[in-house]
Amino acid sequence: MASDSRLLADVAPVRSGNVFEETMEHLLRLLRLGQFPPGTRMPPERELAEALGVSRTTLREALAELQQAGYVQARRGRYGGTYVAPVLPAPQAPEVPTLDAAEVEDVLTLRAVVEPAAARLAAERLPRAKQLARVQEAHEQLVGVPVEAYRPLDSRFHLEVARLSGTPSLVAVVADVRNQVNRLLDRIPLLPPNLDHSTQQHAALLEALEQGDPVAAEAVITDHLQGTAALLRGFLT
């Protein structure tokens, strides 16, 4: 009996590859989400390996690959370290040139659920000045940044907003969905006018948060998301 195929349909793999591959994915994600912002120094290998729960050997293999691809650069000696490139390299030509519409809808739908909810919760909590400062900082770094370096910093801003929700598990989901959206965005051109508009919306969001206005915060971000959503859907035809 070849077993009920329906039972196996929902069984996800325990791991999505070998340790090296997963570590690469993980690091790429951290870079794309701006958690290690462009131009900064990453933590020392020994600490990073520990935080990732991976041996230094494996981490170093992944870092070597990233260096090869131009994402980071290692410098030896005291006060050396692994430095993030000021501008992340454009991803390779994607394997699948045309995107699966269902997949895109999936990601956009999840995003439309979690990001507005996070913004609403953040505004409800009336964050203290110190917490807001981190968002403010992320916002300022974003102003006038060149197009090529925009995306990681944009992600960072959105993640900082999500963190204000005070709900770590929600932040994790937002980070995840944003990472997927970034992969989609890599396949379409990024236009300066869009950036300007985005930055204005960020400012509006920031104000809603300062005022502790959940309804406004949710509305602003929903609007904001619809912009990129439309862009992505458009490039699908």
Next chain:
Amino acid sequence: MASDSRLLADVAPVRSGNVFEETMEHLLRLLRLGQFPPGTRMPPERELAEALGVSRTTLREALAELQQAGYVQARRGRYGGTYVAPVLPAPQAPEVPTLDAAEVEDVLTLRAVVEPAAARLAAERLPRAKQLARVQEAHEQLVGVPVEAYRPLDSRFHLEVARLSGTPSLVAVVADVRNQVNRLLDRIPLLPPNLDHSTQQHAALLEALEQGDPVAAEAVITDHLQGTAALLRGFLT
């Protein structure tokens, strides 16, 4: 320089343990969520190992442990297999007797975001009869079931509702959060009156879905969740 500790704060581990441990967690989750319902036969080891992306050796170690703990029972010979116990054993006395309030709020908040959204989306899509049948089936299996066997089937019902949203990534989040909630619920008593009330709410949700009424669906499930949320918060003091 001991590196900027803020940078490492948000770095999650690549893996949460060795393969054996992760496989155990994974299987426990599948059992608790009712994806392998009580009393049924699980897929053959070879197929399950393949689906989990794990060697049969490792899977067998995990299954042996589960058998030891009374979750499953293996039967040899043709038409044998690994059978899920009709009633899952009560979990061991939890390591941490008193729960961390922040942790509980975290899970409950995420749940309050994703489950209502999934129900709303499900109602919006006006699911076809065939899809509704799976939810209906899950609902019927739940009626009159003994208290001890309730939880996996309850989870299954909620997961089937989430599946109707047509958004796989949202289903994944719902599954995840439900798994965490189940762990919390394991620490508090389950009362038959609560079950009756739950089942009534399930019926109301089902009706809202049939009618394609997103507002009602969202309202019913929000109400439903607040019940267990209050219960959990109550047992925290």
Next chain:
DNA sequence: TCTCAAAGGATCAGTTGTAGACCTTTAGGC
């Protein structure tokens, strides 16, 4: 009643990943 296919059970060589010690480079401080 015999056969056999489909399931769990056992074993082992080979590969992958880890932990830890050690080497090399380099800038700042005495």
Next chain:
DNA sequence: GCCTAAAGGTCTACAACTGATCCTTTGAGA
């Protein structure tokens, strides 16, 4: 201008995991 601490770079013994093969059990059907 030398010393040293902190970083990346290298190597090796050990543990974990895999995958492949074979064994054993058992019920259905010829």
